[in-house]
Amino acid sequence: MTQAPGLPAETDFPPSRQAALDRLAGFAPRSGRPYELGRNTDPGPGRPGAVSRLSPYVSRRLITEQEIVTTVLAHHRFETAEKYVQEVLWRTYWKGWLQMRPFVWTRYLETLDDSRSRLVDARALTDAERGATGIAGFDDWALELVRTGYLHNHARMWFASIWIFTLGLPWALGADFFLRHLIDADAASNTLSWRWVAGLQTPGKTYLATTANIERHTEGRFAPGGLARVAVPLTEPPVGAARPLVPLPRPDLRQPFLLLVTPEDLSPESLLPDGAAIQGAVVAADPALSWGEAGRRFTQVAADDAVTRAAGHFGCPVNRMDRLTAADLAAAAQAAGVHHILTAFAPVGPTAQALAQLAPELVRAGITLTPVRRDWDEAFWPGATKGFFAFKGRIPGVLDHLGIS
Numbered sequence: 001m002t003q004a005p006g007l008p009a010e011t012d013f014p015p016s017r018q019a020a021l022d023r024l025a026g027f028a029p030r031s032g033r034p035y036e037l038g039r040n041t042d043p044g045p046g047r048p049g050a051v052s053r054l055s056p057y058v059s060r061r062l063i064t065e066q067e068i069v070t071t072v073l074a075h076h077r078f079e080t081a082e083k084y085v086q087e088v089l090w091r092t093y094w095k096g097w098l099q100m101r102p103f104v105w106t107r108y109l110e111t112l113d114d115s116r117s118r119l120v121d122a123r124a125l126t127d128a129e130r131g132a133t134g135i136a137g138f139d140d141w142a143l144e145l146v147r148t149g150y151l152h153n154h155a156r157m158w159f160a161s162i163w164i165f166t167l168g169l170p171w172a173l174g175a176d177f178f179l180r181h182l183i184d185a186d187a188a189s190n191t192l193s194w195r196w197v198a199g200l201q202t203p204g205k206t207y208l209a210t211t212a213n214i215e216r217h218t219e220g221r222f223a224p225g226g227l228a229r230v231a232v233p234l235t236e237p238p239v240g241a242a243r244p245l246v247p248l249p250r251p252d253l254r255q256p257f258l259l260l261v262t263p264e265d266l267s268p269e270s271l272l273p274d275g276a277a278i279q280g281a282v283v284a285a286d287p288a289l290s291w292g293e294a295g296r297r298f299t300q301v302a303a304d305d306a307v308t309r310a311a312g313h314f315g316c317p318v319n320r321m322d323r324l325t326a327a328d329l330a331a332a333a334q335a336a337g338v339h340h341i342l343t344a345f346a347p348v349g350p351t352a353q354a355l356a357q358l359a360p361e362l363v364r365a366g367i368t369l370t371p372v373r374r375d376w377d378e379a380f381w382p383g384a385t386k387g388f389f390a391f392k393g394r395i396p397g398v399l400d401h402l403g404i405s
């Protein structure tokens with residue numbers, strides 16, 4: 001396989017929508033029982049497993065959750081593919097949960113700063129990150145993450161558990177290590193999963209990695225000794241109740257506009273209905289909108305892919321924007337002859353932060369920036385007020401409402 005320069009040497013995630021569609025087409029027939037039975041097994045890098053490995057694509061929305069679920073349900077009855085559909089909906093759940101509690105992200109960033117400044121044993125952190133702790137499996141996953149930009153879900157759980165409870169390292173530094181190396185790095189899925197392992201997300205309930213479980217689900221590749229035998233939950237001040245989502249008025253798509261495409265949603269062709277008065281588009285490939293080198297490189301190549309697709313789909317000028325600034329956006333709007341910019345709603349994370357920072361300057365330039373939320377998020381996110389158990393009970397009804405069954 002030809003590898004895009006800058007991506008980890010052993011990654012197998014070509015950064016294009018076509019690669020995502022091909023992967024989904026290959027996986028969909030296996031998304032029923034084979035997924036359910038095999039999804040907890042991590043056979044190791046380079047070996048075929050039961051999971052879809054679609055996360056880098058869906059995290060940048062080169063392919064959407066709706067497309068994935070629709071394709072899977074074209075192959076199977078809901079009951080057959082229920083486990084896979086639920087896993088896809090974990091992502092949606094985490095996104096909605098964090099969107100209604102954005103202060104949990106801010107708290108993570110503060111905890112990260114705090115953990116860095118208070119770190120007593122810098123060597124322990126370095127050893128963990130470079131896979132030099134001597135713990136079988138853990139060291140291999142640290143190296144695999146850096147080499148490939150990906151880890152199996154079970155390996156992420158074991159790794160986070162050992163990081164927190166065996167090595168006694170601050171959870172936020174582990175979450176940061178993941179964000180810097182995962183190609184699918186995502187503010188919601190990563191932060192809330194680390195919190196879940198640590199016992200913060202479901203207060204009092206932790207995830208303890210055990211030798212037997214690791215040995216069984218790595219098919220005997222690893223059987224680490226000396227793991228923590230108990231996982232005492234971390235504590236924090238209460239998170240508080242969810243804030244309702246801010247309702248977004250539907251934009252008037254007959255009014256001429258420029259489309260801003262960001263790394264939060266690189267499928268502009270399915271964002272808007274046909275006939276919208278689009279005059280041009282810009283695709284933001286700003287490195288500041290991603291975390292580590294691998295994620296950045298993946299996003300930049302995927303942004304070029306989005307430029308080509310958007311130009312073909314909309315038949316209007318589409319440009320890549322290497323830095324997302326109010327001045328450059330205003331200039332792009334002016335070149336398109338519009339005062340109105342639409343963009344896919346950016347959930348909690350670096351893109352949302354960047355857009356919030358530049359919005360006042362756009363207003364001063366007489367330009368409106370209007371977010372558009374996908375029907376999928378609009379329908380599912382409000383249900384993420386409590387735990388996943390309550391959320392998953394609503395899945396069939398919401399899919400019905402969206403016309404997917």
Ligand SMILES: Cc1cc2nc3c(=O)[nH]c(=O)nc-3n(C[C@H](O)[C@H](O)[C@H](O)COP(=O)(O)OP(=O)(O)OC[C@H]3O[C@@H](n4cnc5c(N)ncnc54)[C@H](O)[C@@H]3O)c2cc1C
Binds near residue numbers: 056154178184
């Ligand atoms: C500590 C920790 C950190 C994580 N960090 C991230 C992250 O930064 N970005 C990220 O996308 N996922 C993260 N996950 C969730 C999960 O591990 C990955 O989404 C999954 O391993 C991706 O592989 P896959 O596409 O083969 O998954 P599959 O099993 O094939 O699942 C299909 C899709 O469902 C979604 N999904 C599956 N499981 C989960 C889950 N537990 N939580 C959220 N979404 C899920 C993903 O979008 C995935 O692509 C994390 C999990 C843990 C335990």
